[in-house]
Amino acid sequence: RKEVEQDPGPFNVPEGATVAFNCTYSNSASQSFFWYRQDCRKEPKLLMSVYSSGNEDGRFTAQLNRASQYISLLIRDSKLSDSATYLCVVNRNNQGGKLIFGQGTELSVKP
Amino acid sequence: SAVISQKPSRDICQRGTSLTIQCQVDSQVTMMFWYRQQPGQSLTLIATANQGSEATYESGFVIDKFPISRPNLTFSTLTVSNMSPEDSSIYLCSGSNTGELFFGEGSRLTVL
Numbered sequence: 001r002k003e004v005e006q007d008p009g010p011f012n013v014p015e016g017a018t019v020a021f022n023c024t025y026s027n028s029a030s031q032s033f034f035w036y037r038q039d040c041r042k043e044p045k046l047l048m049s050v051y052s053s054g055n056e057d058g059r060f061t062a063q064l065n066r067a068s069q070y071i072s073l074l075i076r077d078s079k080l081s082d083s084a085t086y087l088c089v090v091n092r093n094n095q096g097g098k099l100i101f102g103q104g105t106e107l108s109v110k111p
Numbered sequence: 112s113a114v115i116s117q118k119p120s121r122d123i124c125q126r127g128t129s130l131t132i133q134c135q136v137d138s139q140v141t142m143m144f145w146y147r148q149q150p151g152q153s154l155t156l157i158a159t160a161n162q163g164s165e166a167t168y169e170s171g172f173v174i175d176k177f178p179i180s181r182p183n184l185t186f187s188t189l190t191v192s193n194m195s196p197e198d199s200s201i202y203l204c205s206g207s208n209t210g211e212l213f214f215g216e217g218s219r220l221t222v223l
Contacts (some may be wrong), residue, residue: 043203043214087153099212101154
């Protein structure tokens, strides 16, 4: 079993749609959680951190359920520019950035 | 966040040769890591580059194949030794101070 698992993609949605990505992690000692975005042929970039109470940044909402070891990302009113691969990322042991990446879920937003 | 520069950005190499990738950060960072991203795959952590000492390798990666140096807090190198076509991948240098990880643009390696 992979340490971080995500929904298989790709997701193809129309502009304005709401889309949700799911992620589970296997190491219960994991401390920090993130969503990264990777555009085609580019390096990954931090989209948002995920906090226990859930957090929102504009159209993006992240949720964490430690009991279920589950992380989610919700994108509302999706834009063409949201098209990318979304990576669920877990800090295995809180050692300043040793991050483990999920396999990523590709999102394609169509006009 | 710091800016990370890697070179070469891409290279085509012959089987059996070695290539060293350089990573320069524009400010001091506490942690530096090397990741690999094979075609169509996500990122796999190769090792943590430790300043002034041997790198800490993840399962499946060994120092003989991927020697790493980190002489100071802003610079690291990764060597891919005795390359085979299976080593064709993007190699990404990353740095972190407070948990957020930022990346260089990657070095795209093709082994013929």
